Amino acid sequence: MVLSRPLAGHDPSRRSALGLLGAVPLAAGDLLAAPGTAEASTGRIPKDxxxxxxxxxYVKELADKEQFSGTVMIAYRGRQVLARAYGWADKESKIPNKIDTIYALASTSKLFTGLAVVQLVQQGKLKFYDLVSKHLNGLPAAMAERITVHHLLTHTSGLGDARRPGEQPPPEKIHTSYEGQLADFWENLTTFELEFPPGTRKAYSSMGYTLLGELVAKVTGMSFQDYVRQNIFLPAGMKDSAYYTRRQWLADDRIAHPYMYQKDGTRVDAVRNLDKGSVYGDAGQGSNSARGWMGTGGGNGFSTAPDLVRFAVALQGGRLTSRPYTEVYVNGKISAKPLKEDTSGNSLRGETFQAYGPVAPIYNNQRIITHGGGAGGISTSWSFYLDMDWTAIVLSNYDLQSIEPIIALERSLVTGA
Known part of the structure; x- marks a missing residue:
């Protein structure tokens, strides 16, 4: 059961056949100041x-070409520099995307899972070197005897996201309750074989982060979703962020519907068409995260662009962890795969590391913490430039290929690469 996956570039063979997309005017939020603030007048804000x-x-050009639907926000020191929204949150009901539209985050919400675990370590309820089996029962012996909290946080547990090396995951089930969803997760987990001994390699694992969510629930005695709400969303002032159920996703017109690209060039509403899947899916039906009843530690929390800026401000301001544990959260633990070349063929400057939740690249000699997310009809990215006080948010209700060029341009312009 794959709930979400990391953002990965994908060039579809045909473009979708959607109508013209238009920008939605910005309504000022209660935290984010409008352009023209003191910071902008000092000349520190690059004109681009x-x-x-x-x-x-560039974002408008992509939207006009039907290659982007969603919201982008650039903020400096927590203050809005640029905010735009394009496309439809719900085409059937003619509801446009707005600056404060709520989006499913897919794997970007692993940021919250990792932070929840770091909070519990700060509180003395966990240790990073603890075997997960110290707190959770039901793990197969090969996992129970070897996988630590640190392994899960850094994607070095050996779990990966496939049942066995080279084997495709089973088709996704359509869940009608969270209890059934978790029961299916545990059933699938018992069939997994480790791809490698824990700690010897890195393989991205949504399954591992779902397990971390279960760990948070067991240690705290409350649901993972409630823990994140009370200990991350509320202290950060993230008033629209939550782990919504599929029923809420359908009923709340503030939440964007994902539009999955199909082989015939069309896009379909993932929430209203659970029988459909993304053309990027691994199984016969294709992936559709709306088949799950609710997001887990592995992915699919929901948030808005303004709320994700608030998250960066709260994290930097010490409202979510003490400063030493914030450093533990954001600092790279292991070297990850090298950064790719940009579209012009130039080698991107830097190296990528895995932190405890975020990915922690060094780009053009600047430290960044970031995470992307992708699933059927979902492409998201949160980036915080640690030493420059910039936050960049890209939230799209289109498939994976739609935002990688946006992120590349953002990173180049912010760092001056």
């Missing part, structure tokens, strides 16, 4: 990141 600049023009 301001309204009408290169970044703004």
């Amino acid at each position: 990141l301001r309204p009408g600049g290169a970044f703004d023009r």
